[in-house]
Amino acid sequence: MFIDEYFEPNYYKELPLEERSPLRFGRICWTHAYYPHEDLQFCRPVLDPAEPTRTLATRFQIHAAGQDAFHRSLPLQVPKLESNEEFLVVRAKRRPVVVLQPEMPIPLTINQGYRGRVHRRRCSVAQVFGLADSVTGRAEFSPEFIDRVRKMEYPQLMFLPKRAGLFEVDSLLRLDELQSVFTAHLTPEKFTLADEVATILCDQVQYLFTQKGPNDYTLLREEMLRS
Numbered sequence: 237m238f239i240d241e242y243f244e245p246n247y248y249k250e251l252p253l254e255e256r257s258p259l260r261f262g263r264i265c266w267t268h269a270y271y272p273h274e275d276l277q278f279c280r281p282v283l284d285p286a287e288p289t290r291t292l293a294t295r296f297q298i299h300a301a302g303q304d305a306f307h308r309s310l311p312l313q314v315p316k317l318e319s320n321e322e323f324l325v326v327r328a329k330r331r332p333v334v335v336l337q338p339e340m341p342i343p344l345t346i347n348q349g350y351r352g353r354v355h356r357r358r359c360s361v362a363q364v365f366g367l368a369d370s371v372t373g374r375a376e377f378s379p380e381f382i383d384r385v386r387k388m389e390y391p392q393l394m395f396l397p398k399r400a401g402l403f404e405v406d407s408l409l410r411l412d413e414l415q416s417v418f419t420a421h422l423t424p425e426k427f428t429l430a431d432e433v434a435t436i437l438c439d440q441v442q443y444l445f446t447q448k449g450p451n452d453y454t455l456l457r458e459e460m461l462r463s
Contacts, residue, residue, distance in 0.1 A: 238386035262434035276301035277325035333361035363413040
């Protein structure tokens with residue numbers, strides 16, 4: 237028995253129009269997701285000697301992080317960059333994500349009169365990766381590994397079966413690839429995880445961070461691993 241067979245055919249739920257506006261746990265969206273970089277690189281300004289303030293830049297070069305990382309001599313005014321900040325060189329790709337923590341507003345009056353912004357329009361999401369090439373259909377992971385994910389062996393991974401109009405290929409939700417996303421940059425799909433699957437994922441997140449159970453996730457996982 238695999239998790240997708242256990243919940244088949246109710247793995248996802250198509251939301252009616254009146255329920256598509258609020259973002260909730262388990263909602264599937266699209267956004268640009270960045271690749272965590274192993275080699276730290278900066279996009280540093282090439283200052284124009286004819287510009288007397290040395291605070292404006294229109295040209296940049298990529299540099300490996302050195303001893304002066306996050307410790308530049310002068311801030312930039314255009315584009316805005318403080319002396320203890322850097323423009324990081326990162327790659328990003330538009331991909332599906334699953335919302336884990338929707339935006340939680342904090343009233344502005346709580347911090348009225350102070351400089352720092354208490355409320356920031358952010359959601360926490362987990363990235364979705366295809367298990368096969370969406371064009372050629374060529375498998376990108378071994379069948380043994382995929383079956384182990386389907387049996388819920390890895391707490392940081394969840395199997396997401398393909399679904400017409402949503403995922404072209406079987407996919408992988410990575411709870412070890414969490415990102416904070418500006419809410420306005422999320423493009424919601426009309427699909428969300430079905431209620432029972434969302435409950436399993438919620439318990440899986442809890443187990444991943446606390447290693448505590450039993451809950452619906454740990455009980456189903458034990459059943460899958462025994463079968």
